[in-house]
Amino acid sequence: xxxxxxxxxxxxxxxxxxxxxxxxxxxLQVQLxxxxxxxxxxxxDGHQSxxxxxxxxxxxxxFGIQGTSQVVPGLRVGARIESEMKxxxxxxxxFADPSTGAVAGTVAFAERWLDAFFEGSWGRINLGQGSGxxxxxxxxxxxxxxxxxxxCVCDWGGGIAYRDSAGGLVGTTVLGVHNNNDFESRYDRxxxxxxxxxxxxxxxxxxxxxxxxxxxxxxxxxxGKLAGDLQAAIGWSEEKTGSPTTPHNETIGGSISWLHTSxxxxxxAMTEADVSAVGxxxxxxxxxxxxxxxxxxxxxxxxxxxxxxxxxxxxxxTYGIGYVWNPVRWFELFATxxxxxxxxxxxxxxxxMIGALGTRIRF
Numbered sequence: 001x002x003x004x005x006x007x008x009x010x011x012x013x014x015x016x017x018x019x020x021x022x023x024x025x026x027x028l029q030v031q032l033x034x035x036x037x038x039x040x041x042x043x044x045d046g047h048q049s050x051x052x053x054x055x056x057x058x059x060x061x062x063f064g065i066q067g068t069s070q071v072v073p074g075l076r077v078g079a080r081i082e083s084e085m086k087x088x089x090x091x092x093x094x095f096a097d098p099s100t101g102a103v104a105g106t107v108a109f110a111e112r113w114l115d116a117f118f119e120g121s122w123g124r125i126n127l128g129q130g131s132g133x134x135x136x137x138x139x140x141x142x143x144x145x146x147x148x149x150x151x152c153v154c155d156w157g158g159g160i161a162y163r164d165s166a167g168g169l170v171g172t173t174v175l176g177v178h179n180n181n182d183f184e185s186r187y188d189r190x191x192x193x194x195x196x197x198x199x200x201x202x203x204x205x206x207x208x209x210x211x212x213x214x215x216x217x218x219x220x221x222x223x224g225k226l227a228g229d230l231q232a233a234i235g236w237s238e239e240k241t242g243s244p245t246t247p248h249n250e251t252i253g254g255s256i257s258w259l260h261t262s263x264x265x266x267x268x269a270m271t272e273a274d275v276s277a278v279g280x281x282x283x284x285x286x287x288x289x290x291x292x293x294x295x296x297x298x299x300x301x302x303x304x305x306x307x308x309x310x311x312x313x314x315x316x317x318t319y320g321i322g323y324v325w326n327p328v329r330w331f332e333l334f335a336t337x338x339x340x341x342x343x344x345x346x347x348x349x350x351x352x353m354i355g356a357l358g359t360r361i362r363f
Contacts, residue, residue, distance in 0.1 A: 027069050034063030039358020041090050043160050046350025047167045052098055054090035056358050057155040058147050061085055062112065074120045080130070082113035090356065091158030091175060112186060124193040133191050133205035133217035134183040134235030138269045142229055142259035143291035144298030147360055148322025148336040151255065151269050151287055153304050154178040156338060157354035165348045174340050174352060176310035178318055180285050181271040183237040183251050184215050199224040214240040232256035241277045250274045263293040281308040296327045315343040330362045
């Protein structure tokens, strides 16, 4: 059996090499890429604690292939296929379900990108499954600690449920209270990106996220220099509810991050989602981080507040610290510790504490 597997691997490798040769002959540049992102995560809900073996949700285990080439002068086309494969995602595991994402001993694939693009001096058009026009507009972060304590604070321990002082379930989780509402993520869409003018570019797109959820999005991005690096973005999205008499769900927000030449950095993000379509108050999120990068090391502390996320009247707070060692481009070692708090009228919710130690290896 081992001999057969070796022969099969050799045959597949040879086929790939032959295919790569054919692609090269047509001047199509093809790249295979991926990463493994794993961590040990510890959680304490005030009544029990446990160590979980997780896939790091800030940037999950994934692989993909992309190709691009110039077809005529002034026109470049390309395609991208990317899938993720997560075993026990760090934002979904819980004390009740410590092994998620697995079915009969296997791990399911999930689509991320199935995208074609066309670009020239006039800009770029994307067609297919991929990031919407405002995706990640609220997650800009130059601190270097994105894997440890990035803008999406619920990436660590998102599935851990809040409990009251008696140990009973409150009815919501870290993900429910501390979601950063980063617009509409990835879906089937068509999107246009302008060329860069003075450091600015804009994106606009429309697509289908669900049966009823037609989505429109727009954003403006900036990248420039100010005694270091400065990046910022603001975005807007609208998801239709499928009913002409029901208001659409809308989200607006953005982020800004500044990395000084000394290594000092500061980041801020804010979003607000109008979910009146389901009879709720607007969901509000704001987050800030202060950090320092020195050599191959980066460390940062952050603070976040939310309002009316899981229920009207909810107030959430979280404090975190993160460290990342990045000695080479393809390897990171990271550690983080975070405290989540929920203030709900009439409920005494226990704090949730999360710690993690992990690595991301890219190829």
